[in-house]
Amino acid sequence: MRAELIDGKAIAASVRADVARDVAGLRERGVVPGLTVVLVGDDMASATYVGAKEKASREAGMAGGTIRLPADTTQDALLSLITQLNGDAAVHGILVQMPLPKHIDPDTVIRHIRPDKDVDGFHPENVGKLLIGHTDGFVSCTPAGVIEMLLRSGVETRGAEVVVVGRSNIVGKPMAALLVQARAGGDATVTICHSRTKDLASHTRRADILIVAAGRAEMITGDMIKPGAVVIDVGMNSVPDATRAKGSRLCGDVHFASAAEVASRITPVPGGVGPMTIAMLLRNTVRAAERTVS
Ligand SMILES: Nc1nc(=O)c2c([nH]1)NC[C@@H]1CN(c3ccc(C(=O)N[C@@H](CCC(=O)O)C(=O)O)cc3)C=[N+]21
Secondary structure (H helix, E strand, O other), X not given: OOXXXXXXXXXXXXXXXXXXXXXXXHHHOOOOOEEEEXXXXXXXXXXXXXXXHHHHHHHOOOEEEEEEEOOOOOHXXXXXXXXXXXXXXXXXXXXXXXXXXXXXXXXXXXXXXXXXXXXXXXXXXXXXXXXXXOOOOOOOHHHHHHHHHHHXXXXXXXXXXXXXXXXXXXXXXXXXXXXXXXXXXXXXXXXXXXXXXXXXXHHHOOOOEEEEOOOOOOOEXXXXXXXXXXXXXXXXXXXXXXXXXXXXXXXXXXXXXHHHOOOOEEOOOOOOHHHHHHHHHHHHHHHHHHHHHO
């Protein structure tokens, strides 16, 4: 293996230590940052992620917890709960775990959350603020985590050719918006590729920094990467693996073994972007709480 690992777990731990310090400062001023996570239904993966968020917020000294609702909860009942949380001064951040059951419209739910409590950064007001460079909104945690990771690893984005594979509202699009901004962690030349891109490899091979968030297991192989590139794998896929006790393993959108022979630096899955997402959620929650006092 040629590439050096970018250790998301370690970088996330250092972000979380910063957050814990900020939480302690707020507590001295009588404010306990509170994050409420809402989980509808009993999806296994969601339950795991929500458990990790709860644990991380508790370890950072925050209040709050998870409200678990049955899968047949009506959309109206969920909206009523959000109305109640919107008006609860002890709740600084609200996160409704996705995906939601099919009978609930995620856009309606997201729009119902007060933008100043939308620590996921999914509300159209926050997405709009990101696009026009206003820094008083919330940025989606995964792309914010990737920027933080690049900054803390000393990866220069200014003038870099960055290719983002994936155009989702929660990762690809905000990722590109952050990277083009005129500031630290931005100033890049950005290309967005997606499932309809012609000759994907011709784009990815030009990337100094390649960020993959397409949701297709191991779709980026070493031959698609420019020698010396920095590779950030946002993918989180569970694939069958008979050699594992669970019968499956977690992998990214990048074929790690071949990519690591070509890249200069690469993020692993797990232990890469995932832990950063949770760290940025905590940071957003602290910011939400800070804004209520200053
Ligand atoms: N409203 C909402 N906000 C979200 O931020 C949100 C969501 N819904 N729905 C699901 C996705 C997924 N997501 C992850 C966060 C951390 C890890 C993570 O920390 N993963 C670890 C290990 C995971 C494992 O071992 O299973 C890692 O990559 O090292 C993964 C996935 C947040 N999401």
